[in-house]
Amino acid sequence: MALKVELKPGERILVGEAVITNSEQRTRILIEGAAPILREKDIMTPDRADTPAKRIYLAVQLMYTSRDAKPHHELYFSLVRDIVQAAPSTWPSVELINNHILTGDLYKALKETKKLIAYEEELLRNAARGPSLRKSGKGDLQSP
């Protein structure tokens, strides 16, 4: 099962343990094999991981790209416990991520974590709006 990737000029892509940078033209490449593949826009660097969900994304990404995922499991679990304790409505999302990791499909786990980041952003924006909405009790967002 080969993956078709189209790269914009100058775009970078991570394949296995190498980083490939595209030339000044659009390129189409075909990648086969079991090596982890991540486009530049999907890569989370430590300095950008400033929220709990983004940190979880980074942990899952480390599991995906490293040869031995075991050392990253502990970190992942502590991050997951923290976020579920802080916001239990994130649990269903976390559940899906866990399932994907358990079955070994780390790419899907990353995709699911992206959704978690989006949900977290909503929650944070909601909190930042201020105390005026607290009176209603439930807020203008329903937990999924």
Place this chain on the structure above:
Amino acid sequence: MASNITLSAGVRQNLLSLQSTASLMALTQNRLATGKKVNSALDNPGNFFTSQSLSNRASDLNALLDSIGQAQKTLEAADQGLTSLTKLVESAKSIAKQASQAALGSFTYDLSTANGTAAIGVDTVRSTSTATLASVAGTLTGAAAATARITEGSLAGLTNGQTITVQYGSGTTQTYTKGATFNAGTRTFTDASELQTLLGTDFGGGNVSSAGGFTTVRGTDFSTNFTVGGTGAAGQVDVDAVGGSTLTLNDGTNTATLRYVTSGASAAAGTFTTAAQLASAIASSSVSGSITGVDASGSVQLNSAAAFTVGGTVGSALGFSGSAYNTTNAGYNAALNGLTGALTLTVGSAAAQTITFGAGQNRTRAALTTSLAGIAGVGVAINGSNVIGFTGSSSDSLTIAGASGVLTGLGLTAGTTAPTSTLNTASSTRNSLQSDFNALLSQIDALAKDASYNGINLLYGDNLKVVFNENGTSSQTISGVKLDSSGLGLSAQASNAFQSNTTIDSVVSSIDAALSNLRTQASKFGSNLTTVQTRQDFTKNLITTLQTGADNLVLADTNEEGANLLALQTRQQLSSTALSLSAQADQAVLRLFG
């Protein structure tokens, strides 16, 4: 009895608020007791059912964890089994090696299929003259018969009564007396002519002649001589022995004297002119039983089973030496005569050994026997059936090669023959090591059958299916192999197998293959075990998290959640979590995206 208490509105209000406070208090107390904010579906249905499902999931995963644990134990049992099997197989190898170093039993190595088919007879004596009879005839004197010669003039001077005696060979000695009158009956003569008559009567008229003042009596063959005597013989009579060139042959018992004649050769009389006639004369002589003569294109070839001597003028003229001819200096062998070329014998990987046949080389049985005795590495000799026979002394093969004429003459075939080894006496050390080996194989069989856990034996062909999630969609099947002695390619050795190093060597190579197989299996199971253990650890952690999640459903408020997240965000920045996350990320290829 019904209550008669009537309550006023005010009292009823107070009662109602007391009841609600009481129920609130009960609720709070309940919550405090369990530590959970959501105790029943009535408190907060959504969270309650989520919590329920989390707990259910946790118990499902617990059950799964048990089965993963069982799988892990099965793999561990297989791993231990493999370690023990490897030890046993290594023991088997050392037993086999010990056997190969033990002293061999005694074997006979039969190479008789390579034996020659041409019989080699006994050596005889053969000598051929270096010159033809015709070429030396000029130096020879034709034989002449013996004579007795009487001087006629001296007869007158004899006195009456004086005698002359003449004897031919061992015949009658005739006495002739000088007298006054001639008397044939008393052999009395008065003059030469009367004596001549008397001699003619006794010795044949044709043999007596008178010439040049001599009366000559001639012999009738070439071997008898005259003897003369008598009182009147001195000075009057002389004899000439038989003359002519002779060839004498002595076979150690008899001597034959054969005479060269210029004509009229007769085999019976032992006379000859040509080489063919000489051969016939030999055949009629006293040595005919031992010596045979052959006309070899005019040369004389003499053959005998035993030694003989050649003498006489004819003998030396023909070039025969005066000393005896025997099998050493004049040996002849019909099978070997005329063979020219080399015979090479190669034993195993040693250098080839060559026996050369030619004039003066290995043309007699005696010479060949000596040459064959010098061949190393294999016993080769002219055997009891008079052919060239080979006796192996080791398991090395024998390669025969050589000139085609030599091989045909000896009845040998070019090619390589491997000896047929027959065990005479088995080495008891080797046999006992062999039974030890077989006993080990039974132990290996027993061990392979025993390495099961929970009814699954990965070392006897059973497969193990490990399920990683609750609905069974993620799983792995680990295939077992049959690793008893036949599965490993090792079989019990039949009688006397370990007596041969070739057999032991092939057993050792099957053992090496088995060891390599065991190693491969061990590493396969090892990596399976690691995978299972990793999954197991992840599942354990997941269960803990689920349980934590189920217990900690404290908030129903998304605003509160948002606030909590903000606080968490700040907290994480300062915590060791963030530090270890960046430390781990740094080591990854992520730093290329820096």
